[in-house]
Amino acid sequence: MFSTLKEQPADKILALMQAYKADPRDNKIDLGVGVYKDAQGLTPVMRAIKSAEKQLWEQETSKSYVALAGDPAFGDVMVSLVLGSAVARDTVAAVATPGGTGAVRQAFELIQMANSGARVFVSDPTWPNHLSILKYLNIEVVNYRYFDADTRGVDFDGMMADLSDAKAGDVVLLHGCCHNPTGANLNMTQWQAVVDVLLKTGATPMIDIAYQGFGDGLDQDAAATRLIASSVPETIIAASCSKNFGIYRERTGMLMVVSQDGGARGLNQSTLAFLNRQNFSFPPDHGARLVTMILQDDALCAEWQAELEEVRLGMLGLRTQLASELQRLSGSDRFGFIAEHRGMFSRLGASAEQVEQMREKHGIYMVGDSRLNIAGLNAQTVPILAAAIVETGV
Numbered sequence: 411m412f413s414t415l416k417e418q419p420a421d422k423i424l425a426l427m428q429a430y431k432a433d434p435r436d437n438k439i440d441l442g443v444g445v446y447k448d449a450q451g452l453t454p455v456m457r458a459i460k461s462a463e464k465q466l467w468e469q470e471t472s473k474s475y476v477a478l479a480g481d482p483a484f485g486d487v488m489v490s491l492v493l494g495s496a497v498a499r500d501t502v503a504a505v506a507t508p509g510g511t512g513a514v515r516q517a518f519e520l521i522q523m524a525n526s527g528a529r530v531f532v533s534d535p536t537w538p539n540h541l542s543i544l545k546y547l548n549i550e551v552v553n554y555r556y557f558d559a560d561t562r563g564v565d566f567d568g569m570m571a572d573l574s575d576a577k578a579g580d581v582v583l584l585h586g587c588c589h590n591p592t593g594a595n596l597n598m599t600q601w602q603a604v605v606d607v608l609l610k611t612g613a614t615p616m617i618d619i620a621y622q623g624f625g626d627g628l629d630q631d632a633a634a635t636r637l638i639a640s641s642v643p644e645t646i647i648a649a650s651c652s653k654n655f656g657i658y659r660e661r662t663g664m665l666m667v668v669s670q671d672g673g674a675r676g677l678n679q680s681t682l683a684f685l686n687r688q689n690f691s692f693p694p695d696h697g698a699r700l701v702t703m704i705l706q707d708d709a710l711c712a713e714w715q716a717e718l719e720e721v722r723l724g725m726l727g728l729r730t731q732l733a734s735e736l737q738r739l740s741g742s743d744r745f746g747f748i749a750e751h752r753g754m755f756s757r758l759g760a761s762a763e764q765v766e767q768m769r770e771k772h773g774i775y776m777v778g779d780s781r782l783n784i785a786g787l788n789a790q791t792v793p794i795l796a797a798a799i800v801e802t803g804v
């Protein structure tokens with residue numbers, strides 16, 4: 411029967427990881443997959459995670475199942491981390507999922523269950539796996555303009571015009587912060603305008619927030635999500651702990667549905683738990699438990715926040731260094747956007763040929779659309795990248 415299978419398209423980001431690994435050059439630079447790396451090129455286990463793991467090893471007495479929705483305490487801490495006090499806890503249905511991608515996948519299935527004809531509006535560009543999963547589930551996709559190739563900022567007028575075509579029953583997928591792949595983000599005045607268009611059209615927002623704490627700070631990065639969730643009748647949120655807790659392989663995420671209609675929560679919650687049961691039954695617990703322990707303990711939480719802040723400021727420092735090195739080498743301000751972008755990524759605006767050229771000639775690996783992972787750099791490699799960018803004529 412398997413002879414009927416067709417080769418599936420390779421995920422571009424994961425294929426790039428393989429190509430980088432296979433490159434024998436010592437001076438190669440990996441700016442591909444969205445994984446944080448320190449100045450030594452390592453992805454460390456965060457200090458608070460190590461401490462929590464030690465405690466957990468000593469205290470955990472059973473590995474039996476927890477609950478279909480995951481530990482309710484994990485739900486509470488995540489709702490509070492992402493939503494703060496923007497909405498009442500009893501308006502939020504929440505289930506643990508295997509990573510942020512698990513939450514995204516399940517959110518799309520939820521949308522399909524609720525409205526089989528729903529269209530999902532996605533930013534152009536968006537994270538490629540959004541598109542891949544939507545296609546896999548046969549959900550209609552509508553692109554909305556997002557990235558302005560000239561300014562490397564947001565084409566806000568284009569975005570607003572395209573979002574006004576959405577209707578009740580459609581979903582608008584938004585990146586809560588640190589837009590992936592562009593690094594270009596809205597300001598709060600623009601987010602308010604997004605709220606207004608959502609209210610006007612009746613479309614439902616779905617927010618993917620995978621980089622909270624990597625942009626302007628934990629609360630600042632959640633501000634748009636909080637504004638939307640407290641302003642519109644229903645909001646879907648897919649949150650990831652992979653990056654801000656550095657627990658990528660533990661697969662720790664949360665799907666939330668906020669419904670201002672207080673009576674809706676019970677049905678939302680049981681539907682989310684049902685989806686967990688159909689897809690994988692009980693969600694992974696280890697990462698979720700560590701996150702819960704950290705967020706419930708003042709000392710651990712302070713330690714985690716301090717390290718997250720080091721990570722965030724380190725990336726901002728690299729952005730500033732890269733922008734000024736490019737300014738020096740090119741004699742122009744056209745790369746100033748790198749210092750303005752936030753999060754792990756910036757879309758450089760290089761052509762596919764130029765990206766290829768930088769890979770062949772300089773061993774610099776970035777995604778084909780010229781997304782670069784700022785965290786893949788360090789103070790020594792920034793000048794090498796800047797020189798390669800200018801030499802390539804970007």
Ligand code: LMR
Pocket residue numbers: 423442443444445537539590
């Ligand atoms: C990325 O965009 O590089 C990350 O979100 C990792 C992934 O799974 O693609």
